[in-house]
Amino acid sequence: MLRTLYAALCVAITLGQGYAMAQNKTDLTLAAPWEVASYDPAVSGFAFQRLQLMENLVDADTDGALRPGLATDWSVSDDGLTWTFELRPGVTFHDGSTFDASAATRALNRAWQQPGVLRKAPIGSISEADGAVVITLERPFTALPALLAHATTIIPSPTAFDDDGNPVALVGTGPFRVEAFTPPQSITLARNDAYWGPVPKLAEVTYLAAGRAETRALLAESGDADMVFTLDPSGYARLQDVESINTIALPIPRVVTLKVNAGHPFLSDARARRALSLAVNRDGIATAITRFPEAAATQLFPPALNAWHGKGLESLSHDPDAAKGLLAELGWTVGDDGILIREGERFSILLRTFPDRPELPLIAAALQDQWRDIGVELEVSVASYSEIPAGHQDGTLHVALYARNYGLTPDPIGTVLSDFGAGGGDWGAMGWKNSAVAKALETIAATSDMAIRHENILKVVRALHSELPVIPIVWYQHTVAVADGLKDVVIDPLERSYGLGAISWKN
């Protein structure tokens, strides 16, 4: 009886699959680690943007160059204080309501009140005038259009909010609209046939949040998911041997860095930070832990950040003996247990990190080992990442290990300014004072003169490289598995889009 049932089940499944294969495939399943549980653009905007459910006024290509989105054109007044964004006419939201300046200003004002990138700009007001969006600034800030390309500044329909202003629906202007939403695990999208741009070839897309890297790799291998984002090293290696799948590894502007409290008596001298940096075996970490040997950081900003990647900088190297020499210069002597001592104090510090990116605790363990070789005792605390900004604020942090995304907006100045500008930042410098760098960053943010920008960027990059307010460890690789049958797949190193609008199945 059971055997018959089982046989019938097998036949049914095989027939079902055969039937599906015979049709021209127009649906796609995508798996990624990120759960989507909120209707709020400030919380889950990254997913709505990547899935092309909602759009920004400003778009960016895969090189980070800005291009028109829902705004067709933008200009700034001569004093650099008033920006005007002309809007694309004839655009409708998924529910049929009209996209106009009032909808755009409502969305942007909301985004400005919420934590998000707009807080990085000196904005005075956001209003509408003559069908355009007008943003006034307190001082010039040239990267403003780049901020309007960020996920937290996407434009949902005013109808997506209830009377109290709470987001209650997912209504945007993008080439895909929401068919079903099961927070936090999945979103099903359907093609928006009324889209203002080229209508997608895919009719249906399912986004599945799968938290375990093992699950994602298996989803790719079995063909249950046609595109899988963020693979772990072993899954990536395994999928490279699967014929029906193409694996892609792309350098992205995310960097594993060590935040160092330069206000701490052990770490205030740049030589101490340089010694810690010299003790780090980056090639070893990149080979054994993240498994992309070419991604060992030679400087803070990776090549993907074009203008910010210093071409002539001397690479950060691994030289434990030189590290010991520098620490000896600073008055440290080796104690009985091999740990350095100065004026009765042991060189013992605490590193804070978090498990959300599984490689971080492993890298922390490697650092613990490598620093012990130069006589530095490192305790590792793996907890919530909110402990890092909290430790920055109350001054208790020694060192912290995290992955910082400098490609958050196509122009990284907003992030770099808040990390290394005057006073440092929660995810950047701590207790480090360099007024020349702060001034150069202000200049970069305010000017659109490319020569002045370039000169000041170089100044900043050099200072960060020699003084090491943060110690870069490895650059990130974005790993993706794509089913062989898909064409026109473009992987965005800025992680702004999954490129679903252009993708189709080969016949």
Add this chain to the structure above:
Amino acid sequence: MSSSILWRGPTVSVPFHGRTDEHSRTVIAALAARGLQAVLVALIVGIFSFVMMQALPGDAAYRIAAGRYGYDMMDAASAETVRAELGLDQHWTAQLADWISALAKFDLGRSLVYGTPVMDEIAVQLGHSLLLAAGAVLASLLFALPVGVAAGLRPGGLVDRASLGLSVLLRAIPFFALGILLILVFAIRLDLLPVAGFRGPEHLVLPSITLGLGLAAVSSRVVRDAVTDAMAAEWQLFSRTKGLSTRLTMFRHVLRNAALPVVAYVGVQLAYLIEGVVIVETVFAWPGIGHALVHAIFSRDITMVQGTALTLGLLYVALNLCIDLACRGIDPRTRAAGRTGPRS
């Protein structure tokens, strides 16, 4: 068929009151007791989960901001925004009072992290968890009943010893490894079932079997012991002596007696399942309540934790009631009907 001499254990003698009245009266009493229990559970669970969340180390505003905005956007400024928005600097007694007065209006509030009504989130996740729990129990019974009965009928026999070994093995494998193993075999090698997700009934099969195998490892032993005990009981011998066939003895007496501890045990397992076997939900990308509760605790989503704990507490009460009623259905002694004398 409810002859008290045929049942093992002490005979309960109850004066005759008329069966239907007595029966419905005890059912109503059971319901009333459980109803009272439900109200108490709601209050105690709500207050306890609140107090425990307050007692956790670390600044709640920072944890909530982290849960909301992710590490790329979260910083001290966003934590301060959260603190102001949610009134986290209020005294905790005021926060708790707010929650209880909202609860009285059957309002569980909004998730502090996602901004969505807690009730909506729980409705989605609880539905998926119940489905998975039902699938897992069904799978475990499909394995445990035949194996347990076969083992129990011949204690010390081949089936008994082999199933004991298998039980130990299955219990020792972590759910995570078992899940991956099943995916590798059924989804990758044989290509029969999907790896993960929850779109159709076929998605329920592998997570149910993963959990079911783990549960069956224990429940098959419970079945086996219950059957062994029943087979060794005097009433079993009596029913054979009075001329019942092996089959009739088996179905009328042995299985019915053995069912009691098994039903009670399945109840315990079900409670454990609804709470969510977090790792199985994560491996199979299943949007269950256990997974949601763990996330809520990490990101200090107090209203979500309270709402989830409350729902689970009430569910346990309901579950206990169901198990009580099921056991009453199986065991006539608890029904206390006044009829005596064998009918079989």
